[in-house]
Amino acid sequence: MNDYNIFDIIGPIMIGPSSSHTAGACRIGYTAQNIIKLPITEVEFVLYGSFAKTYKGHGTDIALLGGFLGLKPDDERLVDAFKIAENRGLKYSFLTSEDDTDHPNTVKIIAHTNRLEKWEIIGVSIGGGKMIIRSINGIDVQYTGDYNTLVTHHKDSSGMLARIATVLSESRINIAFMKLYREEKGLKAIGIIETDENIEQQVINELLRLDGMLYVNVIGKIYE
């Protein structure tokens, strides 16, 4: 990794003790709830590899849940994550798995929303507090949180991406990266569109009006 800047070298400012097991874990939780955005009633964290073995000693459980409650890695309320979850009526649990994963710091987050939808998000903490979301509801993705990001759930139909791009270009939003993932041809697809600019509510509303658009969500970038 050569793309370190001052916010990585003299940072991040974070709640200890470990950048990969605490700060990175917090960012996975934070990003996951941001991807889902709907009120969540129950969440289960399945920990793999090194996460599974040492999560208690590093407060990985606290960090994951705290992030999932919307707290960032430098938020001192993180240590109260269990209490905050209980106050908000969020049911949570932690499981460990012996299954092999390709990265030692992997977590699967299974969340149930108030609309009885089930979400499954897999994230890995890659070191130095950085993370990658690897999978959203069984669809493989590579989401890093380095940019403002638009997540669209839409019907897999021809021209959809062009219509999304048109809405964005008319709002003078520059696309940095754009990727499309689909469950199966003709069924549901997820678009992950990373942009340089902030995305206003009005743009989201316009995207939601597109034929075949099911769900639109904006995730602010998670780094300095």
Place this chain on the structure above:
Amino acid sequence: MKFSNSIDVIAYCKEQGVPLHQASMDYEIQKTGRSYGYIKDYLRNVLGVMSNAVHLGITDEDNLIKGKIIGNDSVLLKKRYESEKTVCGKTIAIAVSYALSTMEVNASMGKVVASPTAGSCGVLPAVLITMKERFDLDEDKLIEGLLAANMVGSVVARNATISGAEGGCQAEVGTASAMASAAVVHMMGGTPEQAFNAAAMCFKNLLGLVCDPIAGLVESPCAKRNGMGAANALMCAEMALSGIVSIIPFDEVVEAMYRVGKAMPPSLRETSMGGLATTKTGIQIKTDLFK
């Protein structure tokens, strides 16, 4: 502007006639697209967090701020240097106590600045706050120190690694120590060459240091190694400021550090499968913690 190594950085300082901290600031503005003001505000915030962590641990008389293994060592050391003649002089003793303090705060899930990592978060604050108190340095001077430190860390991250899992403790505490040493030289009016000489000497002294955390926790031997990293930083800065040069230039030392790191078996790179982690006591601590 592209800083591939220390030679590029020193050349830029000479050609542009700017001090090391200015080169670092120019580089970050270019890389991140952030403004001078934004970066300066961020570093002001960093100093606040660092100073807070140092203070929290060292004043924790009731030993509430601790990890699963460590705690209270910074207070013990403070009591000694405040009441007795120290063996190694007050400056070193204070710096070590501040490093221990920050690591205790880190272990207790307190707020720290990972500089460059959480496992080495004690070194830079220890050295900066010690210098601040000793020489009555103002905030702007300390921010200049942080920027000089960043330049060193940035070159290491680019050409080697700052992760214990990749390069052992020499890459974490080693980098932190080199960064802190460059900051001291810079704040004391040394040249960019002297700053990189100090950083080179820091690495040379720590070359081969393994990462073998007991029970996988960022506590022992990490905290005391942070203390050592702070003492090493001050010592090497002293040498560099006197005009002593590193026989092996900084960029070659970094290359050597990376090679040594890669040659280390995985058991000595943060996996807790070797070194102190697998001593009789190390294993016992782990068994007691996770039973």
